[in-house]
Structures are given as structure tokens and as C-alpha cells.
Amino acid sequence: MQSARRKFLRDASLLGGAILLGSGERLGAEDIRWDEYCDVLVVGSGFAGCAAACEAIDAGAKTIMIDKMPVLGGNSAINGGAFAIVGSPQQKARNVADNYESYVADLLKAGRGMNDVSLLEVIAKNGYAAYKFSVDKGVIYRDALGQFGGHSVPRTIWPEINSGSKITIPLQRYAKNKGAIIRTNTIFDDLILNAKGEVIGAKIRHDYEFKFDPNIDESENKSGQSKYYRVYGGVVMASGGFSYDVKFRQELVANITPDLDCTNHYGATAYALKALMKNGVATRHLDQIQLGPWGSPDERGFGIAPVFAIPAFSYGIAVDVRTGKRFMNELADRKERSDAIIKIHKNPDGSLSHPVVICDSVAATGTTKANVYRGLEKGVIKRFDTIKELALHYGIPYEGLKKSVDDYNSYVANGKDLEFNKPLFKLNGISVNISKPPFYAWRALPKVHHTMGGVVIDTQAQVQSQSGGSIAGLYAAGEAVGGPHGASRLGSAAIPDCLVFGRIAGANAAKRSRELRA
Structure with missing residues (x-):
């Protein structure tokens, strides 16, 4: 390896005496001390x-x-x-x-x-x-x-x-x-x-x-x-x-x-x-x-919601809390989902609401037990014994939510999402609907990500x-x-x-x- 002095002399001769910093400052080769x-x-x-x-x-x-x-x-x-x-x-x-x-x-x-x-x-x-x-x-x-x-x-x-x-x-x-x-x-x-x-x-x-x-x-x-x-x-x-x-x-x-x-x-x-x-x-x-699209207003930064969102979006549904109805393909790309969530997040009167993503206990096995536990411990993920209890907690009209769940379960049974054409695939060989309690849910709000x-x-x-x-x-x-x-x-x-x-x-x-x- 050459000495620092020999390197400096070689550099000075190669650079021709002109060095430019991005700031616009010009230096002579002799002014640089590497x-x-x-x-x-x-x-x-x-x-x-x-x-x-x-x-x-x-x-x-x-x-x-x-x-x-x-x-x-x-x-x-x-x-x-x-x-x-x-x-x-x-x-x-x-x-x-x-x-x-x-x-x-x-x-x-x-x-x-x-x-x-x-x-x-x-x-x-x-x-x-x-x-x-x-x-x-x-x-x-x-x-x-x-x-x-x-x-x-x-x-x-x-x-x-x-x-x-x-x-x-x-x-x-x-x-x-x-x-x-x-x-x-x-x-x-x-x-x-x-x-x-x-x-x-x-x-x-x-x-x-x-x-x-x-x-x-x-x-x-x-x-x-x-x-x-x-x-x-x-x-x-x-x-x-x-x-x-x-x-x-x-x-x-x-x-x-x-x-x-x-x-x-x-x-x-x-x-x-x-x-x-x-x-x-x-x-x-x-x-x-x-x-x-998988951010949550109930935590700061990246958090745990994006990890739980993987099975929740894959095997569950996202609903508008004002009606209980689905409003998007839960497996669309990030931009499409984020745009859909933002659209229903802001109410006409200026108030805000947060869509809720729902899945059952079978879907929750799509991530680790540790991730589910962390989400519950932080209060980002909520667990409910019944869909009615879930609806009551978030203030969602029960009949609207029940119909959305029933419709989705029929789509899973028939292998075709008739509302949003969401891809329906199996988890470990099992077709997953929303029927096995406990049920899990979290509130969604997009965050700046990339x-x-x-x-x-x-x-x-x-x-x-x-x-x-x-x-x-x-x-x-x-x-x-x-x-x-x-x-x-x-x-x-x-x-x-x-x-x-x-x-x-x-x-x-x-x-x-x-x-x-x-």
C-alpha cells in the first residue's frame, strides 16, 4: 500500500490542479489534504x-x-x-x-x-x-x-x-x-x-x-x-x-x-x-x-399494524365504520388502498372516521403469535368474542357489518369476490372466511412510507x-x-x-x- 504522501503526489498530478465541491467552491489540488x-x-x-x-x-x-x-x-x-x-x-x-x-x-x-x-x-x-x-x-x-x-x-x-x-x-x-x-x-x-x-x-x-x-x-x-x-x-x-x-x-x-x-x-x-x-x-x-395503507392511528411510526395487516387484509375485510360496508379490494396495490381509505376517512362535515379491518382467529395464524400478542398488548389490535361485540365497540351499524361478513363468507365459499374481485387463496391449505372466534380488528389510516x-x-x-x-x-x-x-x-x-x-x-x-x- 502506498504511503499517504505518495498518494497525495500522484493525485495532485492526475487532477490537474482543479477540484470542485458540489457547493460550487473550487480548490486547487494542493489545497486538499486527504x-x-x-x-x-x-x-x-x-x-x-x-x-x-x-x-x-x-x-x-x-x-x-x-x-x-x-x-x-x-x-x-x-x-x-x-x-x-x-x-x-x-x-x-x-x-x-x-x-x-x-x-x-x-x-x-x-x-x-x-x-x-x-x-x-x-x-x-x-x-x-x-x-x-x-x-x-x-x-x-x-x-x-x-x-x-x-x-x-x-x-x-x-x-x-x-x-x-x-x-x-x-x-x-x-x-x-x-x-x-x-x-x-x-x-x-x-x-x-x-x-x-x-x-x-x-x-x-x-x-x-x-x-x-x-x-x-x-x-x-x-x-x-x-x-x-x-x-x-x-x-x-x-x-x-x-x-x-x-x-x-x-x-x-x-x-x-x-x-x-x-x-x-x-x-x-x-x-x-x-x-x-x-x-x-x-x-x-x-x-x-x-x-x-396498513398504518394505524393508534400507534406512532411503523408499529405492529403493518405486520398484522398481512393476514388481516389477505383473509379479512375492511369496512366503513359509518355503514359497515366494504369499500375496496383489500389486496389492491398500496396506492389504490390508501386513496380509498383517505376518501372515506374525511367526512363531509369535516369530522374524521377510521375504517376498521376485521379477520378471525384462523386468519390471525397467518402471522406469529408474538405479533398478535404485541398488537393486543399495545392496544392497536382488539379481540372480540362476537361480531356484534366488535360492531358495538367501534360504533359500526351491526346489520350492515353482519351483511358484509356474510357476503364475504359466501364469496370465499364460491371462490369469487363478487364486489371487488379480491384474490381469494388458502392459508395452509384452508379456505379462510370470517367465522371462527375470537375476531380481531384494528383501525386503519395511511402513513407516509416510501x-x-x-x-x-x-x-x-x-x-x-x-x-x-x-x-x-x-x-x-x-x-x-x-x-x-x-x-x-x-x-x-x-x-x-x-x-x-x-x-x-x-x-x-x-x-x-x-x-x-x-
């Missing part, structure tokens, strides 16, 4: 960042992964762990017929045709390899298969516990054991470009102290000490979305008001995105912000410039990217997106370093 050298710098430690770090370190690249938060994992660590792929062992064991074309078609339909099909095809065709990659790195998946709303067949699997941390932690452990440097409280401030516009480093801050305030722009936080990293291969932006950047998201979409709760961790802001935009990075779909917009990449995860063409040395993956999901992402499609393009970004950044060093 604090650290690496082949690959990964910004973000969620699914995409972890996949990139693992691939880079496996390729022999000196790899640094940073995260501005005091703990690793970002949104991925609090994600439910749902992972949709074609050809999983769980599908094969249940003789589920699936194919890449169907996968892409489902995501295109949910995205209202706005998706970048070239990126979707990469995700679909490489999802199984990403699953296998995670298994090889120590992730354990349980023998369960689910069908999320908008998917045409069951293709969703989960790690041993319904938590994304059961994926991120093994990947982080693997990367660290292989020699990757992983730092928390370290924020990305800017790219460093040479005279040709190529990324040759990054300005970051050590000892950064994140402070959440939805009314203050994160750029006002000046904590930490600035450092300069010389990066030979590439910077991988796996910095996530901006769902919790209340001010920024409302500038983009006025009706996503500050009172709407959010499922994300507090660090999901647009700070990194804005830094990239100052560098002339191309973006798209920034105004496409998704609400999760930002589909971000930087533009090609199929090699290379970030594109506003002026056209790729920016050498800059890669991106995961929710930081705009394009794969169009207007709305299907549930359980985030993990394959992140892992697939995280792997591609990490591998290509490491490859570039090898080529430049040759």
Missing part, C-alpha cells in the same frame, strides 16, 4: 448499502461504509423484512407458478406505467440471486410464503423474524469481518470532482449528531468535524429516501400534510439528495410519495448527469434512486430492489478501482 483513502465509499447502511459493501469487500476493495445516524440500518432495520422474488424455495415447495414477466407486469401496473422497465427487469431477473447472496452471508429465512397486495401470485418471503434487521445485521457482520470499515455518526456532505467532472472523493463529517426537527432543514446542523476521503473506485449512494423530511416532501406534494404520520426512521431526509442535486445529478419522480423519486441510474447503477451521460465514479442503489417503482411501489419489492442494485453498485465501484490502479 484524511483517508479507500477504493469504495458506501453512504448508507441499509439493504442497499450493506449489499454494496459486501460485494466491494469480496472484490478485494478497501471499503468504508458510513451512516449519519448513531445506529446502523436506517429504514431497512425497521422494515418488516418482506422480500418478493421469483423462484424461491418457498414457491417451489408450494408449486406456485411464477415468472419474471409476471413480476415486471405487476410492478408496472402498480407504478401506473411510469416505471423504468430496464431497471425493473434487472430486479426481477436478479432477485433470486440476491436472495441466495443473502443466505450465503448468513441470513435465515423461514418457511412461509405470502401474497402482498398488487402481486398476481404469492411470492413474498420473510427472514426468521419479520424484521429487516435480520437481513442487515448479518450483512454488516459479514462485511466487517472481511475488513470493511463501518462508521456511524458520519454524514456525507459533498462530492469532490476533478476537472473532468469525475468523482474522486467525498467531503464528510465525523462525530455528527443528528437532531430531528421537522421544521428545521438538516443543513443547519453544523455538528462534527469535516474530513476528506480520497475514493479511487466510486462513491455508492445508498442514502435512502426522504419520507420524514416534512418540509421537503410538502414542497413537492402539498396535500401530504405535516399531520400525516410516517413509518420511517427520523433520519430519512433529503440532505444527501440535495447535495447530489447541487452536483448536477439527474433526478426523477420526486413528487411520487407513497402512503402505506419516496419513489430519487437520482437517475442506468442498469449498471451508474448515476446520470442532468446534462446527459453517466457521472464517472458515482453509483446509487435503493430508495435513493428514482425510476424502478414509478408512481407507487408494490409491497415487498423494496428489498430485492435494494439488494440487486446494491450488489451491482458495489461490484462496479470495486471494478473501476482495479482498472484505474492497473
Whole structure:
């Protein structure tokens, strides 16, 4: 390994004396005193960042992964762990017929045709390899298969516990054991470009102290000490979305008001995105912000309702508390369901009501007993011995609710939902209606969940410039990217997106370093 002095001299001669920060500040090569050298710098430690770090370190690249938060994992660590792929062992064991074309078609339909099909095809065709990659790195998946709303067949699997941390932690452990440097409280401030516009480093801050305030722009936080990293291969932006950047998201979409709760961790802001935009990075779909239809007003953040919603929406019904009637296909895509819930949430007189989702004890076995217990303990899920008792508790007209339940049970018996054409499928070989007490229910209210917009990449995860063409040395993956999901992402499609393009970004950044060093 070259000494820092020799590296500095070589860099100075290669850079031609001109270095540009995204802020517009120009420095001479002699003004940069590099604090650290690496082949690959990964910004973000969620699914995409972890996949990139693992691939880079496996390729022999000196790899640094940073995260501005005091703990690793970002949104991925609090994600439910749902992972949709074609050809999983769980599908094969249940003789589920699936194919890449169907996968892409489902995501295109949910995205209202706005998706970048070239990126979707990469995700679909490489999802199984990403699953296998995670298994090889120590992730354990349980023998369960689910069908999320908008998917045409069951293709969703989960790690041993319904938590994304059961994926991120093994990947982080693997990367660290292989020699990757992983730092928390370290924020990305800017790219460093040479005279040709190529990324040759990054300005970051050590000892950064994140402070959440939805009314203050994160750029006002000046904590930490600035450092300069010389990066030979590439910077991988796996910095996530901006769902919790209340001010920024409302500038983009006025009706996503500050009172709407959010499922994300507090660090999901647009700070990194804005830094990239100052560098002339191309973006798209920034105004496409998704609400999760499985949120509950009875808890903050992601909570337990989304986990229980999987069997409740699959084998139960959602009803309007004012009438007891169903009002949507409970397995439609997220946008369709969220729009339907919001529509009946606001009453004509300005008051608010919350739809109620109902299922029975057989449906509740579609998740773990621990999840049901947690929901009951928190008061988010309620348990009732009879439908009449449930109706009384929520103030639902009993006759209206009873008719909805009876009608749904007849649809299950006949295998056809005559009202909303909801897919009806079995749970462990059993047709599930709403008849076996106790009955479970929870109140629904969508929450801000995912930002589909971000930087533009090609199929090699290379970030594109506003002026056209790729920016050498800059890669991106995961929710930081705009394009794969169009207007709305299907549930359980985030993990394959992140892992697939995280792997591609990490591998290509490491490859570039090898080529430049040759």
C-alpha cells in the first residue's frame, strides 16, 4: 500500500490542479489534504448499502461504509423484512407458478406505467440471486410464503423474524469481518470532482449528531468535524429516501400534510439528495410519495399494524365504520388502498372516521403469535368474542357489518369476490372466511412510507448527469434512486430492489478501482 504522501503526489498530478465541491467552491489540488483513502465509499447502511459493501469487500476493495445516524440500518432495520422474488424455495415447495414477466407486469401496473422497465427487469431477473447472496452471508429465512397486495401470485418471503434487521445485521457482520470499515455518526456532505467532472472523493463529517426537527432543514446542523476521503473506485449512494423530511416532501406534494404520520426512521431526509442535486445529478419522480395503507392511528411510526395487516387484509375485510360496508379490494396495490381509505376517512362535515379491518382467529395464524400478542398488548389490535361485540365497540351499524361478513363468507365459499374481485387463496391449505372466534380488528389510516423519486441510474447503477451521460465514479442503489417503482411501489419489492442494485453498485465501484490502479 502506498504511503499517504505518495498518494497525495500522484493525485495532485492526475487532477490537474482543479477540484470542485458540489457547493460550487473550487480548490486547487494542493489545497486538499486527504484524511483517508479507500477504493469504495458506501453512504448508507441499509439493504442497499450493506449489499454494496459486501460485494466491494469480496472484490478485494478497501471499503468504508458510513451512516449519519448513531445506529446502523436506517429504514431497512425497521422494515418488516418482506422480500418478493421469483423462484424461491418457498414457491417451489408450494408449486406456485411464477415468472419474471409476471413480476415486471405487476410492478408496472402498480407504478401506473411510469416505471423504468430496464431497471425493473434487472430486479426481477436478479432477485433470486440476491436472495441466495443473502443466505450465503448468513441470513435465515423461514418457511412461509405470502401474497402482498398488487402481486398476481404469492411470492413474498420473510427472514426468521419479520424484521429487516435480520437481513442487515448479518450483512454488516459479514462485511466487517472481511475488513470493511463501518462508521456511524458520519454524514456525507459533498462530492469532490476533478476537472473532468469525475468523482474522486467525498467531503464528510465525523462525530455528527443528528437532531430531528421537522421544521428545521438538516443543513443547519453544523455538528462534527469535516474530513476528506480520497475514493479511487466510486462513491455508492445508498442514502435512502426522504419520507420524514416534512418540509421537503410538502414542497413537492402539498396535500401530504405535516399531520400525516410516517413509518420511517427520523433520519430519512433529503440532505444527501440535495447535495447530489447541487452536483448536477439527474433526478426523477420526486413528487411520487407513497402512503402505506396498513398504518394505524393508534400507534406512532411503523408499529405492529403493518405486520398484522398481512393476514388481516389477505383473509379479512375492511369496512366503513359509518355503514359497515366494504369499500375496496383489500389486496389492491398500496396506492389504490390508501386513496380509498383517505376518501372515506374525511367526512363531509369535516369530522374524521377510521375504517376498521376485521379477520378471525384462523386468519390471525397467518402471522406469529408474538405479533398478535404485541398488537393486543399495545392496544392497536382488539379481540372480540362476537361480531356484534366488535360492531358495538367501534360504533359500526351491526346489520350492515353482519351483511358484509356474510357476503364475504359466501364469496370465499364460491371462490369469487363478487364486489371487488379480491384474490381469494388458502392459508395452509384452508379456505379462510370470517367465522371462527375470537375476531380481531384494528383501525386503519395511511402513513407516509416510501419516496419513489430519487437520482437517475442506468442498469449498471451508474448515476446520470442532468446534462446527459453517466457521472464517472458515482453509483446509487435503493430508495435513493428514482425510476424502478414509478408512481407507487408494490409491497415487498423494496428489498430485492435494494439488494440487486446494491450488489451491482458495489461490484462496479470495486471494478473501476482495479482498472484505474492497473
